[in-house]
Amino acid sequence: MVLFSYFGNMTVMRPSLLQWIRCTLLSLVGISLIGWITSCSSISSRSAHLNRWMQAENPELLRILCTTSHIQNLVDAIGGDTVLSLVLIPPDLDPHSYELVKGDGEKFSRAAWVFANGLNLEHGASLHTLLTEQTNVTQIGHAIQTQAPERILWSDGFIDPHIWMDVSLWALAIDPIVDQLSKLSPEHRDFYHERGQNLTTTLRQFDQELWQDLQQISEPNRYLVTSHDAFRYFVRRYLALSNETPEGWEKRLTAPEGLAPEGQLSPLDLQRTMLFLQEHRIQVIFPESNVSPVSLDKICKTARQMGQPLRVCTTPLYGDSTGGLSYIEAMRHNKDVLVANLGRQ
Numbered sequence: 001m002v003l004f005s006y007f008g009n010m011t012v013m014r015p016s017l018l019q020w021i022r023c024t025l026l027s028l029v030g031i032s033l034i035g036w037i038t039s040c041s042s043i044s045s046r047s048a049h050l051n052r053w054m055q056a057e058n059p060e061l062l063r064i065l066c067t068t069s070h071i072q073n074l075v076d077a078i079g080g081d082t083v084l085s086l087v088l089i090p091p092d093l094d095p096h097s098y099e100l101v102k103g104d105g106e107k108f109s110r111a112a113w114v115f116a117n118g119l120n121l122e123h124g125a126s127l128h129t130l131l132t133e134q135t136n137v138t139q140i141g142h143a144i145q146t147q148a149p150e151r152i153l154w155s156d157g158f159i160d161p162h163i164w165m166d167v168s169l170w171a172l173a174i175d176p177i178v179d180q181l182s183k184l185s186p187e188h189r190d191f192y193h194e195r196g197q198n199l200t201t202t203l204r205q206f207d208q209e210l211w212q213d214l215q216q217i218s219e220p221n222r223y224l225v226t227s228h229d230a231f232r233y234f235v236r237r238y239l240a241l242s243n244e245t246p247e248g249w250e251k252r253l254t255a256p257e258g259l260a261p262e263g264q265l266s267p268l269d270l271q272r273t274m275l276f277l278q279e280h281r282i283q284v285i286f287p288e289s290n291v292s293p294v295s296l297d298k299i300c301k302t303a304r305q306m307g308q309p310l311r312v313c314t315t316p317l318y319g320d321s322t323g324g325l326s327y328i329e330a331m332r333h334n335k336d337v338l339v340a341n342l343g344r345q
């Protein structure tokens with residue numbers, strides 16, 4: 001009787017169900033189409049900018065090549081209309097392993113100057129070699145390391161290159177850029193210095209905003225699992241307790257893929273991450289915009305099989321890429337996602 005009634009209702013409802021399926025399929029096609037159009041539009045916009053950069057003939061305009069968008073943001077903020085900047089590594093690719101592709105060599109030969117992150121971020125062999133051999137390169141991380149060696153982090157003998165994740169540390173990149181642009185275009189020295197000072201003020205205020213807002217997350221919830229180890233500077237600056245030693249705050253994060261997201265998840269990585277999740281009763285883990293979520297999905301599946309409630313955050317964080325946003329927008333996005341997900345646990 002119940003079965004009859006159920007199918008009977010189904011018969012009555014069939015036209016609206018078909019309509020619903022049709023609408024859903026059309027919506028999915030529409031969403032895919034919008035995504036495809038947006039992606040094409042973004043690629044087309046990057047291609048137009050590349051053409052403009054390659055063909056610029058104004059000798060007063062400094063043609064600057066930056067390996068990452070984090071660096072480009074600083075260069076643009078300081079150089080204003082006197083520079084034309086280009087990012088070498090596309091936002092959806094891994095800067096750790098990026099290798100030169102056709103056309104990249106010409107970008108290097110046309111650039112008046114190259115700003116790279118350094119600290120072995122760009123360790124793809126072909127790019128690393130070029131950055132080492134070229135004489136018109138500033139490795140920003142090395143300049144920051146010279147200014148504040150005690151603030152540079154190391155992990156198992158390897159230097160941690162993710163210095164942009166601490167805004168107060170990243171602000172130390174401003175002076176080396178101001179100095180270099182001033183050498184390239186001495187008539188704009190005062191202009192660069194003034195804009196550099198304004199940017200320093202902006203970043204210091206933004207650093208305080210991030211710190212203040214992240215204090216909303218209670219101490220027991222200040223544990224972070226991300227795809228790879230891009231967030232150690234971030235945790236030290238914004239999630240560590242006041243006066244917490246490295247032995248303390250280093251235990252507040254783990255990342256199954258280590259310092260560079262190139263390897264596959266090993267059984268040991270999986271075991272280590274599972275222990276971390278259990279020890280700190282973690283309920284949510286965070287993917288990154290330019291790293292495959294496969295490892296985190298596997299961890300989530302394993303945790304659930306063991307009866308532990310765990311979810312992968314549906315909004316990725318920006319680790320190695322700003323995903324087309326400005327540096328400040330990307331960092332603010334990270335803060336908002338963490339407060340929304342860890343602050344309510």
Ligand SMILES: [Zn+2]
Binds near residue numbers: 229230259260320
């Ligand atoms: Zn990284």
